Amino acid sequence: MWMETKTEVEEVSRTRASFSRRVLNSVLLCTGDMEHFDKYMQxxxxxxxxxxxxxxxxxxxxxxxxxxxxxxxxxxxxxxxxxxxxxxxxxxxxxxxxxxxxxxxxxxxxxxxxxxxxxxxxxxxxxxxxxxxxxxxxxxxxxxxxxxxxxxxxxxxxxxxxxxxxxxxxxxxxxxxxxxxxxxxxxxxxxxxxATPPGMLGPNVTELNAVQVMHGIPLGVGQIFACGALGPSLLILGAVVLYSPLLAIHALLGSAVGTLAGLSMAVRHVSLYSGLSGFNGALGCMVVGGLFFTFSWRIHLLAIASAFLSAYADIALSNLLGTVGLPACSWAATLIATLMLLLTGSLAAYRIPIGQVMAPERNLRSQGQWEAGNTEDRESTDV
CATH class of the missing domain: 1.10.3430.10 (Ammonium transporter AmtB like domains)
Known part of the structure; x- marks a missing residue:
């Protein structure tokens, strides 16, 4: 009787484990680039x-x-x-x-x-x-x-x-x-x-609202799509998490860096509250933080530097173009990211060619497999 009960418990545990594994595999199929879906749609x-x-x-x-x-x-x-x-x-x-x-x-x-x-x-x-x-x-x-x-x-x-x-x-x-x-x-x-320059102060400058500044960080991700509502911005962030959690982390980090840069330059409060100060920083951080470069602690620091440069460049360009009523759009992040991709020296070794860019997590796996293959080749050729 005891043996039968033990066997039933083991079967239930195996069934649950099998079900959890199937659910996990189904979720993983929906992440990353979903290349298998292209074959299905052919x-x-x-x-x-x-x-x-x-x-x-x-x-x-x-x-x-x-x-x-x-x-x-x-x-x-x-x-x-x-x-x-x-x-x-x-x-x-x-x-x-x-x-x-x-x-x-x-x-x-x-x-x-x-x-x-x-x-x-x-x-x-x-x-x-x-x-x-x-x-x-x-x-x-x-x-x-x-x-x-x-x-x-x-x-x-x-x-x-x-x-x-x-x-x-x-x-x-x-x-x-x-x-x-x-x-x-x-x-x-x-x-x-x-367009209004972010450096132009309003007639009635009030004290900064810390809660609204914090709301501006996820809004910075939404502003990439010109979306200034919190709920939809969080859904957009969730869409990035579905593709790559590492990319989503850098999106939030870059937006926070952009907001900090806006605070340091005393831009208009509405730019901080609406996320307009953060979206160029988010883009600059995402490009470097694992997408076009294989992720490492050095690349993480470079991504933060890219976010700061993108945010400050955006403030400068917005003030310049705003004098004639034009927006800076995403010129800052685009130019800074292009310059980052032209880096030379030791950091250039982390650069991923355009044709091989995938989700950051897959870039990491590919890099690990490549390094493992090189190690095996070196060991096999040792005399």
Missing amino acids: DKWFVLQLAVWGLRGVTRVILANNPLSGTLILAALYWASPWQGLLGTLGVLASTLTAVIVGQDSAEVAGGLHGFNGMLVSLLMGVFSSAGDWYWWLLLPVCLGSATCVFLFSGLSTLLGHWDLPAAVFPFNIIIILYLLCTGENNPYFPHHP
Whole structure:
């Protein structure tokens, strides 16, 4: 009797362990780049494939590459503002379809590389438009601007590829500045709000609210998508965690560094509270902290330095461009990250070629396997 009971307990334990293992494996299949999902989608309808390519393009904005993360981010944008969600969806689809029509590299299209700049252009056009939500004429420049990003991305990729550098969001930054310069504040068809320099103090300066400053740190992650609501920003952060916890940690760390830089420069309180002081720092920290470099303690320190440089450069550029009513967008993080990728010396050994960039955790595993293989080769050749 006792033996039968013991056997039953062992069987129940094995069943539970097997169930937990299956659940864990299912969760792990939804993390990282989800390359197996691309194989599953190969023989599916074009519309379904286009949706997956678009979702990957959505996550490329925040340096991820996961269609489930893209679904969460789109849900967050629609939660914050249905109009902004619609513009973002239209932007990523317009740029991805344009890439398909003009015959861009199929692997790049499937990886979402031709979608994220278009999405950013459409989101920023909506944010700066002073015509209000559901202004349908705005869809015209949204589609044209998003489509134009494909040609800029292709040309810049060829140019920067000689130095193994990504085109990143250079197309977005160029297109949105050109659009705002063309339209102006009083344009009868596409008016927009002028940008305010972060160094400009308001007429009634009040004491700093520490709680709102802390809220500004996760909002800095949301502001990468021009989202200034706390709930949707946390959902966006959750989407990054699904792709890579290490990337999410650097996103929060970079936003905190950017907020600290804003405090040290006494920027307007609204910039601290809304997360605008943190998003360039978040991007600068994420690029270096395990994405384009194999993670180590030295790279972690370099990521923090990149976040500080991106944040201070953003304050400087915002004050400069704000004098003519233009936003600095993500010029600071893009330029600083590009310079970081050109580093020489011992840190250059941690640099990952563009074609081999994956989720940070997978980069670490690949580096470990490569080092283990080299060790075995050395041992086998010893005499």
